[in-house]
Each structure stands twice: as C-alpha cells, then as structure tokens.
Amino acid sequence: MTKGIVLVHGGQHTGRCWEPTVAHLMEMRPEISVLPVHLPGRDGNPADLSEVGIAECVQSVVFDIERAKLSEVVLVAHSMGGVTIPGVAEALGKERVSRLVFIAAAVPPDGTSILEDLIGELRETVGTRVEEPSEPAPFPREMVTELFCNGMTEDQVEFTMSQMCPESNLLATQRVDRSGMPQSIPRTWILTARDRAVTPEQQRQHIENLGGVDDVVEIDTCHDVMISEPEQLAKALVDCL
Numbered sequence: 001m002t003k004g005i006v007l008v009h010g011g012q013h014t015g016r017c018w019e020p021t022v023a024h025l026m027e028m029r030p031e032i033s034v035l036p037v038h039l040p041g042r043d044g045n046p047a048d049l050s051e052v053g054i055a056e057c058v059q060s061v062v063f064d065i066e067r068a069k070l071s072e073v074v075l076v077a078h079s080m081g082g083v084t085i086p087g088v089a090e091a092l093g094k095e096r097v098s099r100l101v102f103i104a105a106a107v108p109p110d111g112t113s114i115l116e117d118l119i120g121e122l123r124e125t126v127g128t129r130v131e132e133p134s135e136p137a138p139f140p141r142e143m144v145t146e147l148f149c150n151g152m153t154e155d156q157v158e159f160t161m162s163q164m165c166p167e168s169n170l171l172a173t174q175r176v177d178r179s180g181m182p183q184s185i186p187r188t189w190i191l192t193a194r195d196r197a198v199t200p201e202q203q204r205q206h207i208e209n210l211g212g213v214d215d216v217v218e219i220d221t222c223h224d225v226m227i228s229e230p231e232q233l234a235k236a237l238v239d240c241l
Contacts, residue, residue, distance in 0.1 A: 002033050002069065003070065003071065004033035004034065004068065004073050004074075005034050005035070005076060005237060006037065006070070006073045006074065006076060006088075007021075007022070007035065007036040007037065007226075008061060008076060008077045008084055008088075009038075009039065009078055009081055010077075010080040010081050010106075011079060011172075012139060012164050012165055012167045013078075013165070013224075014038055014042045014165055015038040015042070015044075016163040017078075017226055018036040018226050019036075019159075020159075021226040021233050021234050021237075022034050022036060024233075024234035025234045025237060028234055032241065035068050035070065037061050037064045039052075039061070039084070040056050040060050040168075041165070041167075043165075045060060049168040050168070051170075052171065053170040053171065054083050054174050054176065057083075058087035065092070072096055072097075072098055073096060074097075074099045074240050074241060075100050076101040076103065076240075077100075077101070077102055078103040078104065078105065078224075079103070079104055080105075080167075081106075083171065083174075083176050086100075086181035089182055089185055090182065093182065094184050098186070098241075099187070100185055100187045101189075101190065101240055102188070102190070102210070102213070103189075103190040104190070104192040104197070104198045104203060104225070105189075105206060106198070107206035107207075108209065110177065110178050111175055112175055113172065113174060114126075114171065114173075115127060115172045118172075121143070121146075122147060129169065130172060130173055135166075137166055139164070141161060144160065144161060144164060145157055147196050147223060148196075148224045149222055149228070150196055150222045151194060151221060152224070152228050156228055159227060160227055186214045187214055188213060188217065188236075188240050189203070189206075189207050189210075189213045189215070190216075190218075190225065190233065190236055191203050191204075191216055191218045192221055192222060192225050193218050193220045193221065194222050196222070197223040217236045
C-alpha cells in the first residue's frame with residue numbers, strides 16, 4: 001500500500017485530461033503514485049450513462065483506489081468531480097484521505113443539484129438537455145472553447161477537444177449530500193481566475209457551500225487549468241502532499 005494523488009475529472013471529460021499535469025507531477029515527485037481515474041461511461045470504464053449517478057461515480061473511484069493499493073490519498077476534483085469526492089472521502093475515512101482539493105469545482109448547496117446551481121449559458125444548455133433528453137453528446141466545439149478553453153494555445157484546445165465525451169444527466173440533476181464527508185480532512189481550493197464556466201465569484205460561493213477551506217490557491221487561467229497551466233497546477237498539488 002502506498003500514498004497517491006487521485007485525480008477526478010469533470011463533466012464531459014475523461015481521465016486523459018490530466019495527462020499534461022501528470023507529466024509534471026511525475027517529474028516533480030516520481031515517488032508518489034498518481035491515479036487519474038475514468039468515471040463510468042468513459043473508455044476503459046464502460047457504463048450506461050442513463051444509470052450513472054453520484055453513487056456510481058463514488059463506487060468507481062473507490063474501486064480504482066483499492067485496485068491501485070493506495071493506503072493514503074489526496075483526492076483532487078475538477079469541476080463536476082466536486083460532487084464525487086465528498087462521497088469517496090466518506091467511504092475511505094479520514095484515516096486514508098489526507099486532503100481534499102477542489103479545482104473550480106461544482107459544490108452546490110447541500111441538498112440541491114448542480115443544475116440548480118449553474119448560471120448563464122451553461123445552465124440554459126444543460127437544462128435544455130435534461131428537459132428534452134436525447135442521445136448524449138458533448139457540448140459543441142464553440143461552447144467548449146468559450147467556456148473551458150479561453151486563453152489556451154491551439155494545441156491545448158485540440159487536446160481538450162480530443163477527449164471530450166458524452167455525460168450523464170443524473171450527475172447534473174441528483175441532489176448532493178455531503179453530511180457524511182469527514183469535516184476534519186483539510187481542504188484546498190484552486191481558484192481559476194479567468195474561468196467562464198464556474199466564475200471566480202461562483203467559486204467563492206462554492207467555498208462557502210463547502211463550509212470553508214484551509215487554503216485558496218489562485219491561478220490566472222481558464223476552467224481547464226490541468227491543460228492550460230499544467231506545471232502551475234502540478235506545483236500546487238505537490239504543496240498539498
């Protein structure tokens with residue numbers, strides 16, 4: 001059993017989104033295991049998206065951690081992954097989770113859903129998809145580049161698009177329950193200062209929804225910081241070990 005960093009991606013992403021950051025993490029701390037998970041419904045973790053909710057994502061991450069034989073973990077969640085890691089922390093317990101790291105994360109008020117908490121274009125688009133369900137599909141390229149990729153290089157945008165995938169409606173509509181998350185686990189928030197998907201103002205509200213954090217690390221970049229500023233993010237995560 002070893003110590004590791006577990007990376008939980010957000011909506012319409014796969015574990016591949018972490019590749020640029022993982023490369024820097026391995027260079028900085030080669031002795032630490034890094035586990036970028038694929039949530040259910042992605043390549044390597046097939047599932048019926050119509051049946052994938054928060055509980056299924058929690059179970060999948062816990063399974064991956066046990067399979068990797070990690071005895072102690074830092075749980076890292078980007079965006080929609082914010083509804084998954086509280087349940088993982090509850091399942092593993094404070095003895096095995098040394099820190100929770102939320103990156104521009106979805107943290108709606110307890111007892112509400114991500115959809116209820118969304119704002120602007122994202123809320124309108126997700127709401128339409130939920131109300132008029134059709135075959136799941138990623139957001140169109142124009143929307144992805146506007147909300148997730150502002151300020152990226154062309155190569156970074158292409159990498160982002162290459163791993164976009166369909167997403168479960170349940171993750172947006174199920175109400176969260178963080179009552180079992182151990183409050184004694186230290187928490188860090190990585191705030192993406194030019195984020196158009198989860199604005200800095202909304203992220204600060206999410207910190208309050210969470211009950212506060214121990215540290216806030218601000219990075220001047222877009223929503224997909226693991227692609228746009230992987231070295232800065234890796235350094236911030238190393239500091240969380």
